[in-house]
Amino acid sequence: MTATDAKGAGAQGRARHLDLKVLGPILALLALILVGALLNANFLSMGNITNVLSRSAFIGIIAVGMTFVITAGGLDLSVGSMAAFIAGLMILVMNGLLPTMGPGWPLVFVGMTTALVAGVAAGFINGFLVTTMRIEAFIVTLGTMGIYRSLVTWLADGGTLSLDFGMRSVIRPIYYDGILGISWPIIVFALVAIAGEVVMRRAAFGRHAAAIGSNDQVARYSSVNVNRVRLLTFVFLGLLVGVATIMYVPRLGSASSSTGLLWELEAIAAVIIGGTMLKGGFGRVWGTVIGVLILSLIDNILNLTDGVSPYLNGAIQGVIIILAVILQRDRKAGA
Amino acid sequence: MRHLAYAALAATLAMPAAAQETQVIGISIPAATHGWAGGMNYHAQEAVDRLEGVYPQLDFVLATASDPAKQVNDIEDMLATRDIDALVVLPFESEPLTGPVAAVADAGKWVTVVDRGLAQEGIEDLYVAGDNPGFGRVAGEYMVSAMPDGGQIVALRGIPTTIDNERVEGFQQAIEGSGIEILGMEHGNWNRDDSFTVMQDFLSKYPQIDAVWASDDDMAIGVLAAIEAAGRDDVQFVLGGAGMKEMIQRTAENDPMVPANVTYPPSMIATAIELTAVGLTSNAPVSGEFVIGSVLVTPENAADYYFPDSPF
Amino acid sequence: MKLSLRNIDRSFGAVQVLHDVTLDLHPGEVHALIGENGAGKSTTMKIMSGYLAPTSGEVLLDDRPVAFASSEAAEAHGVVLIHQEFNLAELLTVEQNIFLGHELKRGPFLDIRAMRERTRHLLDRLDCHVAPDAVVRDISNPDKQMVEIAKALSRDARVLIMDEPTAVLTEREAEVLFSQISRLRAEGVAILFTSHKLDEVKRISDRVTVLRDGHVVAQAMTQAMTEDEMATAMVGRDVSSLYPERAAPVGGEIVLTVEGLTVPGHARDVSFDLHRGEILGIAGLIGSGRTETMEGLVGLRAATGTVRVEGRAIRRDRPRAALDAGIAYLTEDRKERGLLLDKSMRENLTLQSLRDFTRVLIDEAAEDRALDQAIADFDIRAPHRAVEVGNLSGGNQQKLLLAKTMLADPQIVIIDEPTRGIDIGTKKQIYEFIHGLVARGKSVIVISSEMQEVIGLADRVLVMRQGRLAGELSRPDINEDRIVRLAMGLDGVRGAA
Numbered sequence A: 001m002t003a004t005d006a007k008g009a010g011a012q013g014r015a016r017h018l019d020l021k022v023l024g025p026i027l028a029l030l031a032l033i034l035v036g037a038l039l040n041a042n043f044l045s046m047g048n049i050t051n052v053l054s055r056s057a058f059i060g061i062i063a064v065g066m067t068f069v070i071t072a073g074g075l076d077l078s079v080g081s082m083a084a085f086i087a088g089l090m091i092l093v094m095n096g097l098l099p100t101m102g103p104g105w106p107l108v109f110v111g112m113t114t115a116l117v118a119g120v121a122a123g124f125i126n127g128f129l130v131t132t133m134r135i136e137a138f139i140v141t142l143g144t145m146g147i148y149r150s151l152v153t154w155l156a157d158g159g160t161l162s163l164d165f166g167m168r169s170v171i172r173p174i175y176y177d178g179i180l181g182i183s184w185p186i187i188v189f190a191l192v193a194i195a196g197e198v199v200m201r202r203a204a205f206g207r208h209a210a211a212i213g214s215n216d217q218v219a220r221y222s223s224v225n226v227n228r229v230r231l232l233t234f235v236f237l238g239l240l241v242g243v244a245t246i247m248y249v250p251r252l253g254s255a256s257s258s259t260g261l262l263w264e265l266e267a268i269a270a271v272i273i274g275g276t277m278l279k280g281g282f283g284r285v286w287g288t289v290i291g292v293l294i295l296s297l298i299d300n301i302l303n304l305t306d307g308v309s310p311y312l313n314g315a316i317q318g319v320i321i322i323l324a325v326i327l328q329r330d331r332k333a334g335a
Numbered sequence B: 001m002r003h004l005a006y007a008a009l010a011a012t013l014a015m016p017a018a019a020q021e022t023q024v025i026g027i028s029i030p031a032a033t034h035g036w037a038g039g040m041n042y043h044a045q046e047a048v049d050r051l052e053g054v055y056p057q058l059d060f061v062l063a064t065a066s067d068p069a070k071q072v073n074d075i076e077d078m079l080a081t082r083d084i085d086a087l088v089v090l091p092f093e094s095e096p097l098t099g100p101v102a103a104v105a106d107a108g109k110w111v112t113v114v115d116r117g118l119a120q121e122g123i124e125d126l127y128v129a130g131d132n133p134g135f136g137r138v139a140g141e142y143m144v145s146a147m148p149d150g151g152q153i154v155a156l157r158g159i160p161t162t163i164d165n166e167r168v169e170g171f172q173q174a175i176e177g178s179g180i181e182i183l184g185m186e187h188g189n190w191n192r193d194d195s196f197t198v199m200q201d202f203l204s205k206y207p208q209i210d211a212v213w214a215s216d217d218d219m220a221i222g223v224l225a226a227i228e229a230a231g232r233d234d235v236q237f238v239l240g241g242a243g244m245k246e247m248i249q250r251t252a253e254n255d256p257m258v259p260a261n262v263t264y265p266p267s268m269i270a271t272a273i274e275l276t277a278v279g280l281t282s283n284a285p286v287s288g289e290f291v292i293g294s295v296l297v298t299p300e301n302a303a304d305y306y307f308p309d310s311p312f
Numbered sequence C: 001m002k003l004s005l006r007n008i009d010r011s012f013g014a015v016q017v018l019h020d021v022t023l024d025l026h027p028g029e030v031h032a033l034i035g036e037n038g039a040g041k042s043t044t045m046k047i048m049s050g051y052l053a054p055t056s057g058e059v060l061l062d063d064r065p066v067a068f069a070s071s072e073a074a075e076a077h078g079v080v081l082i083h084q085e086f087n088l089a090e091l092l093t094v095e096q097n098i099f100l101g102h103e104l105k106r107g108p109f110l111d112i113r114a115m116r117e118r119t120r121h122l123l124d125r126l127d128c129h130v131a132p133d134a135v136v137r138d139i140s141n142p143d144k145q146m147v148e149i150a151k152a153l154s155r156d157a158r159v160l161i162m163d164e165p166t167a168v169l170t171e172r173e174a175e176v177l178f179s180q181i182s183r184l185r186a187e188g189v190a191i192l193f194t195s196h197k198l199d200e201v202k203r204i205s206d207r208v209t210v211l212r213d214g215h216v217v218a219q220a221m222t223q224a225m226t227e228d229e230m231a232t233a234m235v236g237r238d239v240s241s242l243y244p245e246r247a248a249p250v251g252g253e254i255v256l257t258v259e260g261l262t263v264p265g266h267a268r269d270v271s272f273d274l275h276r277g278e279i280l281g282i283a284g285l286i287g288s289g290r291t292e293t294m295e296g297l298v299g300l301r302a303a304t305g306t307v308r309v310e311g312r313a314i315r316r317d318r319p320r321a322a323l324d325a326g327i328a329y330l331t332e333d334r335k336e337r338g339l340l341l342d343k344s345m346r347e348n349l350t351l352q353s354l355r356d357f358t359r360v361l362i363d364e365a366a367e368d369r370a371l372d373q374a375i376a377d378f379d380i381r382a383p384h385r386a387v388e389v390g391n392l393s394g395g396n397q398q399k400l401l402l403a404k405t406m407l408a409d410p411q412i413v414i415i416d417e418p419t420r421g422i423d424i425g426t427k428k429q430i431y432e433f434i435h436g437l438v439a440r441g442k443s444v445i446v447i448s449s450e451m452q453e454v455i456g457l458a459d460r461v462l463v464m465r466q467g468r469l470a471g472e473l474s475r476p477d478i479n480e481d482r483i484v485r486l487a488m489g490l491d492g493v494r495g496a497a
Helices: A003-039 A046-071 A079-101 A105-131 A137-155 A165-171 A184-202 A204-214 A216-221 A226-252 A263-273 A285-304 A310-326 A330-334 B002-013 B035-054 B068-082 B094-106 B132-146 B162-175 B192-205 B217-230 B245-252 B268-281 C041-048 C071-076 C094-098 C112-125 C141-154 C171-186 C198-204 C227-235 C290-297 C334-338 C345-350 C364-378 C394-407 C424-439 C451-457 C480-487
Strands: A160-162 A254-256 B023-030 B058-065 B086-089 B110-114 B126-130 B151-157 B180-187 B211-213 B237-239 B288-292 C003-012 C015-025 C030-035 C056-061 C064-066 C079-082 C159-162 C190-194 C207-212 C215-221 C254-263 C267-275 C279-284 C304-309 C327-330 C412-416 C443-447 C460-465 C468-474
Touching: A003 A285, A003 A310, A046 A079, A046 A184, A046 A204, A046 A226, A046 A263, A046 A285, A046 B192, A079 A105, A079 A137, A079 A160, A079 A165, A079 A226, A079 A254, A079 A263, A105 A137, A105 A165, A105 A226, A165 A226, A184 A204, A184 A226, A184 A285, A204 A216, A204 A226, A204 C345, A216 A226, A216 C334, A226 B192, A226 B217, A263 A285, A263 A310, A285 A310, A285 B192, A310 B180, B023 B035, B023 B068, B023 B268, B035 B058, B035 B217, B035 B268, B058 B068, B058 B268, B068 B086, B068 B094, B086 B094, B086 B268, B094 B110, B110 B268, B126 B268, B132 B162, B132 B211, B132 B237, B151 B162, B151 B192, B162 B180, B180 B192, B192 B217, B211 B217, B217 B237, B217 B245, B268 B288, C003 C041, C015 C030, C015 C041, C015 C190, C015 C215, C030 C041, C030 C198, C030 C227, C041 C079, C041 C159, C041 C190, C071 C079, C079 C141, C094 C112, C094 C141, C112 C141, C141 C171, C171 C190, C171 C198, C198 C227, C207 C227, C215 C227, C227 C424, C254 C290, C267 C290, C267 C304, C267 C443, C267 C460, C267 C468, C279 C290, C279 C424, C279 C451, C279 C480, C290 C327, C290 C412, C290 C443, C327 C394, C334 C394, C345 C364, C345 C394, C364 C394, C394 C412, C394 C424, C424 C443, C424 C451, C443 C451, C451 C480, C460 C480, C468 C480
Parallel strands: B023 B058, B023 B086, B086 B110, B110 B126, B126 B288, B151 B180, B151 B211, B211 B237, C030 C190, C030 C207, C079 C159, C159 C190, C279 C443, C279 C460, C327 C412, C412 C443
Antiparallel strands: A160 A254, C003 C015, C003 C056, C056 C064, C207 C215, C254 C267, C254 C304, C460 C468
């Protein structure tokens, strides 16, 4: 066979090969939208769509970062606790500076910077322990998960940290307002997702992350700085947890030990539903976005529908998650 | 009833503490995973600190558990290694804790059960309980009085548990025949974020909602935020519960959206610890059942239920 | 027991990989199956041992048709395939591996004593002295091979099929294997093996079948064919001169100076020079520290000592430092360290030089052009461009790995086992490629366990023994005898260096 033959056969083989694994999550999402529209007329209303997309934003922004960590063969269980801790810290800093700075955008800016810096620092700690100290990501982040959760409970003295009332009206627009009728969380989520998709597919960083997840020895022997890329995936995720927290705090203006509970599992589930491999080596950000939407649509549809016992919500979610993954099984069979 | 307990306590305090050996009271409670539990943890710690000064002959061992299995371990450890003379326990769940607590009672120790009853009757010496059906009933009766002509409401439930079921049944009985219709009921899990989401969806689903029974102040905060964000003015008020200080404050300030509250005081743990201490150190009879009723808080009496130092 | 294939065809999708293959394995006979990579050897062996079913044609056992539903079914009939990559549980003991899935039991419990007894008996029969309770991870490659064979024998194998059994063995280790094969032959076992080493085929096989492009192109008693005839049949053209003639002279300029390189636990105080346009061979037994020395040199292992490229000392603490200084190292372990088997050729090709294809984003069109160029330059044969690299034959993987390394445009290329597990036609291509490199003024270091390869390629040879340089040989003195004496420590005289 010559090189030219190879090209022709390649194009066809690839097209056939891609179909189901690409369409799987999309089909699941479309099916859900269809079911939702049939069950309730308000489902496709602007208000409901805005609600669903805005509330998806926290998990969604985090899940984009999680896609990189998982693609590089890692895992981060600490993101939910990290978000709670950062939210608590952000509120404490803003409350503490309120008497000196007064309510206003400079103080909001300080709060945002706090969240981003804390996120990067927390991500760096996870990444440092995983790479330099060579501890399993599962164990490291299980540990930090407990640490951040305890810290926020301690900061809140077992109760709830609430943003000072004077600040709330200033910061509220970050969640509730937007431009052209699209709320800020949706805009930020979209920007993060697009940037993530481009980085994953077209930047050396994404390619290196996938190479490391596929076989870190090969990456090392190919002069890739394995530790640095791994560390950066955690730092990147920490930064995005900070971004998500900036969106979260304005919504209710409070943080407690129950903030961000189980976000890590929702984010990981969204990543896997989207077609990223849990063992690493292959990731796609757009799939993660679809995974996040699937998860929040399930909740939304169950709330909008009568006839299903709320006790069964978890079961229905579980079934749909598993179905969405089964739909992509073709990947494995084809390999 | 709360005042009664303090009166009894004051009486015993006057008695000189007899010179006797150190006695140990073990306290096992769920960890501060939500607002009410946070308040309960605060009151437990506060009671321990105070009583250690009052009763030099008493030692206190406080353990918080994040799940029922951990709580069972805590209790077994207390019995085996701390040699407790009395146990004050707020069971995470009734069934799994019944056996271990019964073992403590069988060992001849004093047992005080708080809030959540055990699955088997007669194990405990003292039962300090919140009134869950009463909590729902008081809320329901307030709804009926606030909407004499009936109306359409939605309700948010807590984490699926016996407590939640009893409250909802009490509420439903109280509004029966009043013309108040419950459009929908979903679990907000005593969590602000979950209740925010559920309320957003209720608002999409029902064009006209007259009032909301949020059944808990954490959930009420999420519900209020969702209503405000949607800009809906059909909802006249939101009724929470448990008496979180921020919400009591809003009631006291005549906030029309938060006209009332129903108490379910987390300080009942302090009552239980104090009564147990009294039982151990004196001859005052404290065994039996001690029900702490749920009280309706309105702007008129809100000041009596506002505790600015509590985290809850 | 006699195993026969009659008129076997086999297709994968639209591609037919076997055409009308007929061959017989007789009891007490060693049958060599040879052919280039992709000629259909693996498919033939898999059909014999029940891993694949033929598209048409018959498998006969003692002249009666059988259809193995699975490899287990074939094993039940006494037909066992031993894979090139050992199929052993590394953390279990020899005995546990041999009885894995077929444990002997007494009542509900494992009969460990009986299993140990039988294991000892089987290993004795193979003249293998490894302990039954040794953990497989800790034993040598030839011992692992023996354990595989013992495992097969424990299942009463009467037909033993071995996929390149000597590929991972040194020549001395291979000798041990050959004597075991003779022993099994004497016991009446029918044996089929594949090998790229024609001298081996000539020595130990009784009968040889040559495959080319899925067709049987020659079948004869081994003594009736010369090695040249075998090679010609495999390639379809004359390959008598495997090693190209040296075209350009070695330059005088020293491009690489290594001084006192020590890799803890593997190599001590290694010093040498490399000239522009030179092919430097590194010989030595497996375990003599050749690979580790080179990995230390490029910074893949912790090492001390100085490495200078054109007089400038290079750092070794950053992954790209060696590459930036112009040194590329091509690993011996292409499956675990060289290539991402679950990725496409394009992603593998550019992984090491991704920087050159990236401004802000990766230029995929440029990548595609680079792949076109690599496919043409290195004659990489793939069913289609999106194929996962793990599905390429060993030779094509090696060519892709070469292409990947050369994409970084190194001045000094260190190639560890350039032709391991590769057919003779591809070998010749790779040798020509190496000569092409030095002709263009680049310098090459070749590590090889194949004596002929070192002798055929190198201008100068360094022999390593127990982590140290045991000696250096230059052109007229490079011969098998001198290398072996140095490698075995029989001849400690160092050449002029």
